[in-house]
Amino acid sequence: MxxxxxxxxxxxxxxxxxxxxxxxxxxxxxxxxxxxxxxxxxxxxxxxxxxxxxxxxxxxxxxxxxxxGQPYRGESRSDQRVHAPIPGIRAAVRHYDLPADWYPQPKPLRDLERDVRTAGDYRAAARYSRLGQMLPKLLEELTAAVHLSAEQERRRAAGLLASAYYMAHSLTMRLGYPDLIGQLEDRMQWAADLSGDPLMRALAGWTRSYSFDAFGDYSGGLKVLASAREELESDDSVRNVDQVVMVGSLHLRESSLAAFAEDADATAHHLEKATYWAKKMPRGTDELHYHMTFGPSNVGVHEVAAAVELKRPDEAVRVAKKLNFPADMARTRQGHHYVAVARAYLSLDNKDKALKYLQDARRVAPEQTKYHPIARETARVLTHKYRRTTEELRSISSWLGVKS
The missing domain is CATH 1.10.260.40 (lambda repressor-like DNA-binding domains)
Known part of the structure; x- marks a missing residue:
């Protein structure tokens, strides 16, 4: 093995x-x-x-x-630091249903709400070491709040806990811990149901689709996403920006799974629907709500990614050239996009552009890029195909842990 x-x-x-x-x-x-x-x-x-x-x-x-080959643990101090919180996250996941008298008294909910916002900022910026440092204690305190609060406050605490589970899912997915990913999806669904918030339940469905995706069960994942979306999607019920962002994000996730399944028609259908909802964004630009970034730019990001998956690199490059990110676009979105564009240029045998976009991914989201398996493989293929490597390619390959 x-x-x-x-x-x-x-x-x-x-x-x-x-x-x-x-x-x-x-x-x-x-x-x-x-x-x-x-x-x-x-x-x-x-x-x-x-x-x-x-x-x-x-x-x-x-x-x-x-x-x-994930998780990429490496030998540097930064590599060890980003993986260090995983045992604490596992413990918090185990403790979710212990009797109420087991938990210590948590901080007030207003303080925990502030901590969740801070963790959300770290996640959107792909600052995984900082996010990981917060999560074990935050998960434990929010779990305690759910078990120790009165009814109204319990629902509020459950919504915050679902958010924290979502962020833990993002971290463990990026680092490559598949067993923990599935457990976090289950816990997130549990907390979202307790919260009574239909948008949080929809986010839980969006998140749950990753386990289906990981096993190539695209039809199952698409069914989960469609069920989550159908609870929200109709012109009569989608009334505010939170709902628009969630419905649009579900369509974008559906477009990704359809592209992975190489179903070009379904991919185009969901991208068209996402474009429809993007036009309903009140400011006409991308916004972040319920941890989802949605708007015209993120629709473009998904169009590029879908074209790469469908082996249409020319189309991916054409769409990418038209994209302009707003100043506050989540760095996680920018980083993924630049890796996809690097793949497209590599498919077109344009090594200079492929390298440039890998460097861009490193610049905007260094921790995400460093632990991204496709970023690593793109650098590895570049070094394999072009034996006379430049100092820039050697530098990023070394940083990624790729040996020439």
Missing amino acids: PESPEEHIGARIASYRKLAGYTQRELAEAAFISLGWVRKVERGERVPSHGFLTAAARTLHVSVEELT
């Missing part, structure tokens, strides 16, 4: 394929993926798409993280 996180994704796929007794052709046929892509990915000549990874993982009976 592969052990080294320094192995490229294709080498890990090849190792697991051989352990499972498949030839390259047999894997391609069983996973319904192109034989040419299997060969190129295993040789380190192509960056695998999300759909490719989930199909290979499902066929080989492993997780996507086992193919990507």
Whole structure:
């Protein structure tokens, strides 16, 4: 079994394929993926798409993280710091339903609400070390507040706890802890139901779709998203910006899963619906509500990402050239976008542009980019394809933990 996180994704796929007794052709046929892509990915000549990874993982009976080599723990102090909160988050997840007399008295809800806002700012800025430092204690205190508060305050505390679970889910997903991701989705649904807030329940559905996505169960994930959206979506019931942002964000998430499934028609349908809702944003720009960034720019970000997944790099580059981010656009969104554009340019054999966008991703969201498996693989393929590497490529590859 592969052990080294320094192995490229294709080498890990090849190792697991051989352990499972498949030839390259047999894997391609069983996973319904192109034989040419299997060969190129295993040789380190192509960056695998999300759909490719989930199909290979499902066929080989492993997780996507086992193919990507996550979590990337590294040896630096910063690497250790970003992973350090995981045991505390696990403990808070275990403690969610202990008897009320087990919990110490938490801080007042107004103070916890302020802490949740601060944690939300860290998440949107992709400051994962800072976010992680807050989460274990914040989760424990909010859990105590849910169990120790009277009815009205309990609902408010439950909404805050659902937000904290969402942020913990974001962190563990980026770092690559699939078992914890699923537990956090369950806890978030529990807290959202307790809150009685339909928008928080919708956010829980949005979040839950990631476990379906990770196993290539796109139809199941799309059903979860559609159920969450249908509770909110109609011209009669969507009356305020919070609701517009949530409905639009659900459509964008549906467009992503449809693109992973290589369903171009469904992808286009959900992007069209998202565009419709983006036009209803009162200020005509992207806004952040209920942890979701939504508006015209994020629709464009998803159009680029979908084009990359559907193997349309020219279209991805064309859309990307028209995008202008508002000054307060969440750095998580910007960072993901720049990695997608780097992939598009790499597919077009434009190494200079691919490198530029990797550098842009590092500039706006360094911690997100450093632990992003596709950012790593893009840098690795660049070094593989272009043996005469520049100092800039060597620098970012070294920073990502990619060896030439």
